[in-house]
Amino acid sequence: MAKNSAPPRAAARRALLQLTGVSRSYGGREVLHPVDLELAAGECVALLGHNGSGKSTLLRVAAGRDLPTGGTVRFDGLAMNENDPRIRARVAVVGDTVACYPDLTVREHLLLVAVAHGVADAADWVAQVLENRSLTERADALPSALSSGQMQALLLACALVRPRDLLLLDEPEQRLDPQARRRLAELLAAELADGVAVLLVTHHTDLALEIADRVVVLEEGRIVRQGAPAEILTAEAAASAGAR
Ligand SMILES: Nc1ncnc2c1ncn2[C@@H]1O[C@H](COP(=O)(O)OP(=O)(O)OP(=O)(O)O)[C@@H](O)[C@H]1O
Numbered sequence: 001m002a003k004n005s006a007p008p009r010a011a012a013r014r015a016l017l018q019l020t021g022v023s024r025s026y027g028g029r030e031v032l033h034p035v036d037l038e039l040a041a042g043e044c045v046a047l048l049g050h051n052g053s054g055k056s057t058l059l060r061v062a063a064g065r066d067l068p069t070g071g072t073v074r075f076d077g078l079a080m081n082e083n084d085p086r087i088r089a090r091v092a093v094v095g096d097t098v099a100c101y102p103d104l105t106v107r108e109h110l111l112l113v114a115v116a117h118g119v120a121d122a123a124d125w126v127a128q129v130l131e132n133r134s135l136t137e138r139a140d141a142l143p144s145a146l147s148s149g150q151m152q153a154l155l156l157a158c159a160l161v162r163p164r165d166l167l168l169l170d171e172p173e174q175r176l177d178p179q180a181r182r183r184l185a186e187l188l189a190a191e192l193a194d195g196v197a198v199l200l201v202t203h204h205t206d207l208a209l210e211i212a213d214r215v216v217v218l219e220e221g222r223i224v225r226q227g228a229p230a231e232i233l234t235a236e237a238a239a240s241a242g243a244r
Contacts, residue, residue, distance in 0.1 A: 013040035016197045017062060017080075017166055021071035024057050032057050032221045034071060041165065044188065044198040046208035046229070048236070049218035055201040056096045056170055058218065062199060063093045063168045075166065089117065092159035096170040098151060100143045106130070106154055107139040110161045117162035125161055132187070133157045134180065148175040160187070166197045173204040185210050205233050 015038035024032040032054045039045050047055045060066040062073055064082035073080035075087055082088065100109060110129060114122035130136045133153045138146060146154065152175045159167060173181050181204070188211045191198055202208055208215050208229055215232040217225040225232050 013043070015039060016041050016076055017199065018074045019058075019062060019071065020074075022058070022061055022068045022073060023070040024054075024061055024066065025069045030069070030221065032061070032068075035223055037062075037216065037223075039166075039197045039199055041197050042192050042195045043214070044192055044200060044212045045214045045216055046212035047199065047201045047216050047218060048203070048205070048208060048232075053218040054221040055218055057221075059168055059170050059199060059201050060095065063091065063095070065093070065095065089163065090165040091168065092162060092164040092166070093168045094155050094159050094170060094172055095168075098155065100151075100154070102143055105140050105142055106135055106146070106150075106157075109143075109154060110157055113158050114161045119162060129157045129161045132160070132183075134183070149177060149180060152176060153180065156184070156187075164196055166199070167191055168199045170201045171203065172200070173202060173207055181207070205236070209233055 017037075017039040019035055019037040021034040021036065022032065023030060023034045035058060037045065037058075047058060049055050057066070061068045062080070064073065064080040064087065075091060078084065078087060080087065104112065107126060107130065110126040111122055114125055119125055130139050133156060135150065135153055135157060138150055143151065143154070152172070156172055172184060176184060185207055188198060188200070192211070198211075200208070200212065212229045214226060215229045216223055217232060217236060225235060
């Protein structure tokens, strides 16, 4: 599982994830203009921006789920490719699409992921993750019987039941109630303390303020602001007040 010894959250650490001049076009329309972004172990970058600003596109490209039109994505020195087993073993993604087996229970999903990733004591880990995600009572339910918040909890649990050095999350706060959001913030803090790098796409500014080391704001596929969360979010609040 994640490393137990927490590296210091110092500013100058080697980048684990490195995007250099990354762009993405669809049908000749550039929705992501060349972007540079780096993320170190134990660091959290929150990606903010209006609907359609390119956050999910950036996350998919960063995860190797989509190829950039230009530029390069590297994970720990390797060209990012979701098919590379060295990368799959260390990168966990909760994307913007829901994919599960309709005939496997919550527990069976988690066991499948844990065993596929070679986790020792998989049943114990699964029990712990079920507990942490408040899914114990729904462990024997099929996906069709889950509420939307429980489904989101299952997707997160699938990322947490396996080893990871990099966690890529697309709006993990979606559909969670306030208590579950609080637990999400605690969970992400624990991941960072364990040295996991977290790239978080979110519309939840309080979460970004609490968790992120850096906030990056996208507008129409371009990074328009980045820096310390408090500073950037104050600038964002002022910009939206001015727009009203
Ligand atoms: N597969 C695709 N084909 C064509 N256009 C796409 C595709 N995926 C995304 N786009 C377009 O790229 C732009 C950025 O979309 P993206 O989903 O990255 O935005 P976002 O910032 O994540 O938005 P939201 O906050 O609504 O999730 C949008 O204009 C979207 O319509």
